[in-house]
Amino acid sequence: MSSPRQPLRRRFLQAAAALLAARSAAARPSAKDAAAIERLLRRMTLEEKAGQLSLFFDDAREDAVNANPAQVERAMADLSAEIAAGRVGGLFNGIGVASGRALQRIAVERSRLGIPLLFAADVIHGLRTVFPVPLGEAAAFDADLAERTARAAAEEATAVGIHWTFAPMVDVARDQRWGRVVEGAGEDSWWGQQLAAARVRGFQGRSLRDDDSLLATVKHFAGYGAVAGGMDYNSVELSDATLHDVHLPPFRAGLEAGALAVMTAFHDLNGIPATAHHGLLTGVLRRQWGFEGLVVSDFASDVELVTHGLAADDKDAARRAILAGCDMSMASALYNRHLPALVREGAVPMAVLDRSVRRVLRVKQALGLFERPYRSLDPARERSALRRPQTVALAREAARRSVVLLKNEGHLLPLPAQGQRIALIGPFAQDRVHLMGPWALWNEPAQGVSLEDGLRAALADPAALQVVPGCGIETPLDGGIAAAVAAARAADVVILSVGESDALSGESASRTDIGLPPVQQALAEAVAATGRPMVVVLQHGRALALSGAVRAAPAILAGWYLGQQSGHALADLLLGRHAPSGRLPVSFPQASGQQPFFYNHRNTGRPQERADETRFRSRYLEVTNEALYPFGHGLGYGEIVYEALSLDTDTLAWDGRCQVRVRVRNVGPRAMREVVQLYIHQRVASPVRPVRELRGVQAVELAAGEAASVAFTLSRHDLAHRDGQGRERVEAGWFDLWLAPSAAAGTPVALRLLGPTPSPR
Template structure:
C-alpha cells in the first residue's frame, strides 16, 4: 500500500529554515519582465551578450589554484575589456582598489554601462581563516556554520567581492578524495542543513547590502561520487542515489535563497555535468523551477573535448550552452564562439538572451545597477580584516570542531601544573599548516601554532618542550632520537601528526589515507618509551589510523582549524572547554574499506556477530568503522536510556514524539550531541541501515539528567521511489536516539 506523496521540495521547506533572501528567489521565479533589462538586451550586440556570460580570472589573483587558462588578461587588458563591456566580471581578485578601477571603466566608459560582478573562492574565510568546512561540519551546528559564513562575507565583501563560489555541498563518501575537506561530509540530512545555513550566512538578509556575498552551491551534481576517490574522475551512480543522496543539499541551498550554482568537472554516467541536459535543464530548470545562473567550473566547457564528449571548441560551447550552462568561467570560449553559433542559425538568439537575462537579473538583485561601487571601498578592507570578533568566532568554531575520539583512563584533559609535557611532531611549532587548503588570502604568519597556544595557556615556569621529530613527509637527521629523549624526560608525551594542507583539497586524492610513514615511525618510537601518550591529528579527511596513532590512550581529531588553531587546541587539551565535536565522516579500519559510510544499504548476507564466512565483509577487517559517523566523546561519562515513543503508530496527518533520558554520570560538565536515526525495514528500494533524522545539543552538569525529545512526521520518512517520486509508504520502522550511528537503544513503530 502506497501512502500519500510528499514532494522533496515540501519536505525541505518544512525541515530547513528559510532565510529572508528566499523572497528574492520567489520574486525571480515570477520572471516578470524588467523593462531596463529588456531595453539593454535590445541594444546589445551578440559579442556583448556573449561577454556577459564570461567570467575571467583577475590579473590580481594572489594564488593559482588551477592551471593557467587560455586567456588570462593582464591588468591593461582587463581594464580595456571592462571599458568595452567585454566581460561579465572577474574572480579571485582580492583587491578592492583595482576592482573599483575596473568597475569605473565598465560603468563610465562602456557603451551600455553594465556593471561588473566580482567573485572569489571564499571557502572558509580569508584573512581571518575559519576551520575547514569539514571541520565546521563536525560541530553538527548549522547555526555556527551560518555565523562563520556571515563573518567571511563581511571580510570578503570588504575586499571587493560580490559573489563566492561556495559552499561546496557535494556529499563525499570516499575519503581518498581530496575535496572531502571542502564539504560537510557523508550524510545528506546534515549536509542539507549546513548547505542552507552557509547560504544564509554568505548572503545575509539583503542581497544589495555592502556586506552581502552571493552564494554558489557546487558542484552540480554528483562530484562527490568520483570513482576511487580520484579527482576529476567519472561518476557512476543510479538516478535513485543521485536524488536521495547527492541532490538534497542543493535543494536546501536553493530553498535558502541561492541564485547561482556551479557545474562539476565530473561526468555522470558518461555525460559531463557541464553539458548534462538532464541535470541542468530537466532537473534544475523544469522540475525545480530554478531561475538563477549556472556557471561552469574552471574551464570545464573546454574540458568537454578531452572528455571525448565534444569534437572541438565550437562543439563544446554548443553542447554546454544548450544543456543549460549559462556562464563560462576563466575562459573566453563563449565570447569567441557563441556569436557565430547564433549567426549560423545553430543557436537561437532567444536562448542566448535568456542566459544574459539571468546574469543581468543577478547583477540587479545584488544592487550593482543601483550602486555599482557597492563593496568596492578600499578603505573598508583594513577595518574588516581580522576583526577581534571574527578571531573570537574562529577560536570558538575551532574548539567546537575538535572531536575527542578516545580517552582511556581520563588521559585528557592534561594538567597545567605538576607534570612535565613533551609536545612532539612536525606541526607542534608550525604556522604554515594551520589554515589548510583553500585558504586564499589567508595569513599563516599570523596564525597561532600549537606551541604558541600551549605557552599562552600555561604559566611561564611550566615544564614543556616542543620537538618536531621529523618533517611532514620526510625524516630529520637525529629527529626521532631527539623526540624519544624529550619523551623520556617528560611525564606525558603529546604527538601532533597528520597531513599538510596540500595533502587534502582539490587535486589531492590519495590511494592510502594513512599518516605518512616518517610520522608513523616517530609515533612508534615515542610510544615505545612507555610514557602516557596523547595523539592530536591534523587532517582534511577521515584517516585509517594504525599502530601507535590508533592505540594511544587519547586521540583528538582536530582537522585544520584556521587562524586560532593553537589557542583552540590548548582550550581543549587543558580542559578549559569541553569537547563537543562529532564525526561527519566515518573513520575506516583500513584504507581498502573505502568508500565507507554509515548509511549503506543492507545486503542479503550481512555480517552478524562473530560470523565471518559467506558474509559481506573483507577477510582482514570487520565491516564496521574504527570510529563511527556521529562519534565523539566528552570529558565525562554519559548514559543513554531507553528510546521511547509517544505511540506505536504514526498516522498520515500526525506526528510522533521520540524521547530518551541522558544521564551525566561523570564529574565534569558535558556538551552532548544527541542524534535521531531511523531504518525502514521493507521498501520498494532497499533503504539504508540507518539514516540521520535529527540532532539536539544538550548541556549536562555533573550528575544531571535531561530528556531529549524529537518529533517525526510522515514527510520525514519519504524516500525516492522506483518512479523517482518522493513518497512515504506505510510500513515498519526502527528508531534510535543515540550518541553515534552505531549506538542507542532501538524502538519500533509503524506508519499507517
C-alpha cells in the same frame, strides 16, 4: 533541532516557504526592472552578450591568487580594453578596493552600455580570518555556528571588493580517498542539507543588496562526491535513485535558502560531462526545481568537454555547454570566442543566448549593482572590517567546537595546566601554515597560532613544554627521531602532532592510502616505545585509517585543519578550559581498503551478523565491517548515559504526529555538550532502505550529574525518501527509531506507519 511543539516537517515547510519567497523575490525582478533588462538586451551586440557570459581571472588587482594551475588561453591582451569593449562579465580571485573601483569605473563609465562587473572569489572558509575547513566545522554539529562563520567570512570578503563566492561545496562524499571531502559536510545527505542552507544564509545575509551580502554558489552540480575510486575529476556512475535521494538534496536545500548561483562539476555523470549535462542543468535544475539564477562552469570545465570526448573542438564545446544550460564560462574564454559565430550560424538560437544573458543581468540586478556599482568597494570598510576582535574570537570558538575527542582511556585528558613536563612532538607542533588547510587563499601565516603558541600561552610555566619536530611531514630529519625519543623520556606526557599537510588534502589530492605518511608513523612508534602517556592530535582533511602506535594511543583528538586560531583552540581543550564537543561527520575506517565506507549503507542478503562468521558473509577477510570510529561519534570530559527511550505511541497515522524521547544523564565529573542523534530504518521497503539514516540532531548542555529529556516530533514526511524522479516517497510499515550518540550506538524502538485513510465514497 526540533521540539515537541514544532514537528520537524512543519518547521521545515514553514522555513522553506519563507526562503522560497525570498529567493523568488530576488530572482524575479519587478516589472520595471525586468523591462529595463529587456531594453538593455535589445541594445546589446552579440559580442557584448557573450562578454556578459564570460568570467576571467582577475590578475589586474594587487592581491590576486590563481588557485588553479590549469593553463587556458587568455582572450585579453589588455584587460582594461576588453572591459571597456563590454567583453567581460566578471572577474574572480582578485581582491582590493582601490583596484576594484578602478576596474568597475572602466565598466560603468567607459563601456558602451555601462554594465557593472561582478567580482567573485573562492572564499571557502574565511578570507583574512581563517575558520576551520568546512568538514571540520561540520563536526561541530551546529548549523548556527556554520551560519555565523559564513556571515563573518562574507563581511570580510565584501570589505575587500567581492560580490560573489564559489561556496558552499555541498557534495556528499562517501569515499575518504577523495581529497575534496575537506570542502563539504561529510557523508550524510541530511546533515549536508542543514549546512548547505545555513551557509547560504550566512553568506547572503538579510538582503542581497546589502553591502556585506555575498552571493552564494552551491557546487559542484552534481554527484561529484561519488567519483570512481575517490580519484578527483574521475567518472561517476550513479543510479537515478541514489542521485536524487543522496546527492541532490543538499543542492536543493541551498537553493531553497536563497542561493542564486550553481557551479557545474568536472566529472562526467553516467557518460555525460556535468557542464554539458542537459538533464541536470535544464531538466532537474530549471524544469523540476524552477531555479532562476545563473549556472557557471567550474574552472575551464567547458573546454574540457573536448578532452572528455564529448565535443569535437572548442567551438563545439561552447555550443554544447550553453545549450545544456551552463550560462557563464569561467576562465576558458570559449563563450567570448565562439558564441557570436555560433548564433550567426544558427547553431545556437538567439533565444538561448538571451536567456543566459538575462539570468546574469538579473543576478547583477538582485545584488543592486546597476543602482550602486561601487557597493562592496568602500575603502573605509576595507580598513575596518578585517580581523576584527569578534571575528577572531569566533574563529577560536569554531575551531574549539570542531575538534572531536575520539578516545580518552584512563581519563588522560584534560592535562593539568601546571605540574607536568610536556613533550610536544611532531611536524605540526610549530606549524602556522598547514593548519589553515586548502583553499585559504588570502590567509596570513603570521596570524596563525601554532599548537606550541597556544600551549605556551595557556601553561602556568611555559618552560615545562619542550618542542621537538621529530620528522618532516613526509621526509625524515637528521637525528629527528632520536631527539624526539629523548624529549619523550624526559617528559611526563607526550602530545604528538601528526597528520596531513594542506597539499595532502583538497582538490587534486586523492590518496590510495589514507593513513599517516610513513615517516610520521615511524616517529609515533618510536615515541610510543618510551612508555610515556601519549595524546595524539591529528591535523587532517578527511577520515584517516589509523594504525599502530597512533591507533593504540590512550587519547586521540581529530583536529582537522582548524584555521588561524588552531593552537589556542587545541590548548583550550587539552588543558581543560573547555571540553571537546565535536562529532564525526565521516566514518573513520579500520583500513584504507574499506573505502568507500559510510554508515548509511544498505544491507546485503548475507550481512555480517556475527564476528566469528567469516565465510559466506558480506565482509573482508582482514577486518570486520565496523568503523574504527563511527559517524556521529565523539567523546567529552563528562560521561553520558541514555535512559528510557520511548514513543508516545507505537502507531503513526498517515497524517498524524508522534513523539520519540530519551532521557540523557551526565554521570561524569565535568559538564558535557551531548549531541543526540535521531536515526531511522524502514524494515521492509522497495527499494530497500539503508540500515540507518540520520533525520535529526539536538544538542543539550548538561552539568555534572544533570539529566534532561530530549524529544523529537515526527510525521510521515520525516520517514520519507526521494525516488528516482526526485519525488517524496514513503510507504506504510514498520520503522526502527534510535536516539543515540552515534550511528553505531543505541537500542531502537519500533514504530508502525499506517497507510492513508480511504476517502469516503
